[in-house]
Amino acid sequence: MKPAANLTLLWPELPYLDRFAAAAKAGFTAVEVLFPYDLAAKETLRACVANGLQLILINAPPPNYTGGAQGFAAVPEQAARFRVDIQRSFRYATTLKVRYLHVMAGNGQGALARQTFIDNLIWAADIAPKGLTLTVEPLNPVAMPGYFMNDYALAADVLRAVNRPNVGLQYDSYHAQMIDGDAVAVFDQYKDLIVHVQLGDAPDRSAPGTGTVDFPALFAALRRAGYRGWVSGEYVPGPRTEDSLGWTTLS
């Protein structure tokens, strides 16, 4: 297992570009940034290269969702916009040599939202740059009220319908615990679909070990499954991010 740091959440006290050096100093070789679109891609690339870091994941489509839309891949009225904006994400992903692109569904429910999400994912998967895997991540309804992709069974259903080798499941222990009450059981049930793992505790998305998720059992499940991918800390770290990194030694 390979630890990574989500720089949208970790080191919140530092300006964005300074977080890369902090992550490298803490021993990370890989990082995630949810929405890098406020800056030209080459600025983020420069920060990665200068600190010997690989950027493994970004979200799509732009713009930055802070205070705005939480994606729109499942929103029928936005289908045309999705097809334009996802290509901007692809350009960022290519420049930044990103491995995973989380395609955010946006708000909605029902059969039309499901079909729109599936159609958009198929369309995007078929034109995605080589080496890039698109991901679908269930986000819990307490954190994201009204968000379409809010359940692992729904994610499995969508992935079955999409049926593309470059589209997979993004598992997040915080969301899994909030959605199903047992993050370890969720991992075990959906492990064959999971291509990327993020860690946070529940119910407050705090650092691993400060809430209700059984992390020793989760790491045992990851090992049992032979999971070889990245395990990324995506949580609200508390006063000092460096004090929240004990989980990296579990992996």
Ligand SMILES: O=C(O)C(=O)[C@H](O)CO
């Ligand atoms: O909220 C999360 O857990 C995520 O990973 C998403 O990418 C939200 O941006």
Ligand SMILES: [Mg+2]
């Ligand atoms: Mg997540």
